[in-house]
Amino acid sequence: MATTDESTGSWFGADGQVSQVRGLLFKLSCLGATLLALGLVLVFLLYVFNDAVQPLTADTGWLLTFVVTLVLPAVAVGVYYYTRDTRAGEVAYTALGLPVATTLLAGGVVITFEHIVSPHAWFALALSATVAFGLVELHARTRTAGALERLAVVVLVPLLALVGVPGIAVDFPVETPLLGQELFRLSFAIPELVPSLREVILALPVLPTAAISLLLTFTLPIAAAAAWHVRRVRESDRDGAIAGGATIVAAGLGLVAAPLVDLSATTWVVLATVVALPVGLYVESVVRRDVGVSGLAFPVVVAAGALIGAFLVDALGFAGPDLWLDWDFLTSPASTTPRDAGIYPALVGSVMMLVVVAVAAFPVGVGAAVYLEEYAPNDGLLGSIVDLIEINIANLAGVPSVVYGVLGLTLFVRTAGMQSGIVMVGGLTIGLLILPIVIVSAQEAIRGVPDSLRQASYGMGATKWQTVRNVVLPRALPGIMTGTILAFGRAIGETAPLLMIGAAAVVRIPPDTFFSLFSAMPRQIFAWSKEIETEFRYGVLAAGVVTLLIVMLMMNASAILVRNKYQRQN
């Protein structure tokens, strides 16, 4: 630093000799701190992974085979991308990540159709919802006048289609106030008058098989959405039709081909819809844009390496590692003997809880964000209330999760009278917990929508709500999705609130309704951490932690994928 010392008036550093040692040390210590922060956790996680998979218990030949067939080619291709072709590296990253992430999602969907809503129930639900929507739409087209009539149709038709006129059973003691003496008992029951369309469909003597039901009511809408998306992006009816048609054909093929590869037809349909469709769209878009096409080779190299390796070790008779985290672990219930213990009921519990969280927190969170960004006035009484709400949201995000647990316990169990430890209570409690996170991230996404778009919409005579629905929300959706997925990642790992609301430590049967007792993955891990046996500590627990981390990392990675794609578009 060239400056004068005030006391002596002499120059320092004027001869061009500036010491770099101090600066270099500072830089290195800062770098060291960053790497320490990452490295500490990484080392721990390596140990966990090692305990869960125990790679060293495998034969040397097994390890060598996989190093040669899988690791070396993958590393070689990775180095090539890193040094020669960065765009292909990005493509490779997505092309490998997308199938893995969507397969995980497909697992969640399969669990949903297995435990939460059976394919037939879904078929009936979707069909009657479609009929109801069609009737409402038809009425709106044919009779435009008459607001009251329209309201009645909008309320009654969906009600009849989905719920019917339910029977009423009343059993209510009428008591004198204060004394609590029973005057008389109001008790009557009306049998169900009109069954809903949904129930009528379910009661039909002939229903399509589970796979065909899914094909019609799960694949078809998604294929239609994909076709609509492709048509809009590519501005070509033909391409849209091809995308939609190919999806349906790929899924429909399962009705014939699934038994050949030892899959159930429903699993095939779900896989084709959830995995093959997005992967196909991505591959097609990469090939069409012709940027980094060689990146697509990466997943092929990995998959081929794994298959060849598996074939070789089988043929040569090498024994694999002594896995704790294996298929049995994922599909068996908890047990007191470490070797039999599994995480399946907790996995199902986590998925069901996440469904409740999503349904509870997403609409409210996005609604609040829309209000705060689009509707909220800046001044007046309402303006100061809005300021208060904003400060309050920022602070709610920092309230300890255990306090939310107490809130859930009091609000839903002790006040609303729900049973403690059921999926609904857990989901609602965690929903409250992530609500501020969802709101803040949705607000940021909405703030990112340029004002010119809103002005253009108003200029065309759109009302505020029409602008929000047709302009702001579609544009902000990727940002909202990113924040929401991250919040769901947080939700799936929360433990303390589950302890407070009394989620069960061990559940042997997966919950089958939203009002059954459940355990979630983190709750199960906590329960196992109390076991003192080494096999539990270093085996079962490690496997459970790796499962939880993989689910969470996948969610975070998909959020980052959405964000990167979105940033590049802007």
Next chain:
Amino acid sequence: MGNESFDADLTRSAHGQIAKERLYHWLLFFCAALTVFVTVSIVVTLAVDAVAFFRQVDALSFFTGTEWESSRGTFGVLPLVTATLVVTAVSAIVAIPIGTAAAVYLSEYASDRMRSVLKPALEILAGIPTVVYGYLALVYLTPWLRKGGLDLSMFNLLSASIMVGIMIIPMVSSISEDAMSAVPDSLREAGYGLGATKFEVSTGVVIPAAVSGIFSSYILALSRAIGETMIVVMAGGMQARMLDLTNPFANLFNSGQTMTAAMVHAVTSDATGGTPEFYSMFAIGLTLFFVTFSMNLLSNRIAARYREEYQ
């Protein structure tokens, strides 16, 4: 939007349209107001049952008592508070230097490519569930520290608080880094123009200019450490122990119960509704809520009040 529905919108009565707009407006307002309802219901639910607790237990002995033995009906909150303070202090010693240095590196030294790798990695660390950190502390860190020659009991506050510190590093580093990145480049260039080295610009210009953001990151991280539950429950044990000033290391090497751990204990033990043991949870929860809520408020105020405004 198809042509048909566009026609329909034009011909539909204006009254219906206005009513619809108003409906959506209020619907969205209620979504936003729900967050206030959450805060209010936290305070109310905690306060109502805390009052029930103080009806059974003397408030003075609660706040000044040095013994917490909930199963025997002794409720002195000081052991819990001191254990919480110990955990917070040790985690701050771990997290603040590492987090700040990492923030300086990311904001001042890292190349774009380096940053694009390190930042998401730190974000992912921030997303790891705390039950996992608790497991790491219990199953790996404690045995390692024991092997390193420390005389630890199986549940101890030392490894719990080190792990809490590791957990809050990403929080310190990411908020501090945001504050440092917000310092305009013109200030740095002015520093270089005066002949300062990179080190002098970082420590003499950027850090002082970003100090409000850095401090608010510390407060947020510490409030997170105070409210952290799973790590201290799993690795810190359930034995409430009063801070022993004559033997400071014994506090760390033995088990201890923080406020959050006591709340979990009150629910997971066999205490049923109505007993003081059950209600004690709400008194602690209320204390915890006010401490963390006011720390978050303070952090926001510092960040807002001392924020340097740059054009």
